[in-house]
Amino acid sequence: MDSLERELEKIRKKEAEILAKIDKRNKKRKIKCAACGSSHQIQELTLIQTHWYIAPTGCIGGDFWKEGEMQFVCPDTQIRNRLFFYGGVSPENPENTVEEQFKSKYGHLFKEVIEEYEKHPRGYRVNNDFYTNRKNCERFGLIDKKER
């Protein structure tokens, strides 16, 4: 193999190593749980991606699901916490809301992810809200344009 290709391969290997290290660090980051008052590591939590149903309207509208909020389940009380995200978009990538940034950085690090399609989600207890504010954005390495 040519030396340039070898060099590139080395860099890619290094990149993969660093990404793995970042994931390893990130999955230990803790989310404050308002259900029990303590904080839980992301790797210990079940994430629920909710979807809500848009009923059919007229001839062509509706009849589909939209992605809703994320929730995590307190492993001690089984009470759900809603994960709400305020904030703007990252200046580097305007498509990237704070919520999208969180999903791409942390979504795969939860113990389990449940995609929930529930037309009338009433059978569980939902508690309290978790908001990204300036402090939480910093803690999770998310960029909020409004906070800059």
Ligand SMILES: [Zn+2]
């Ligand atoms: Zn808890």
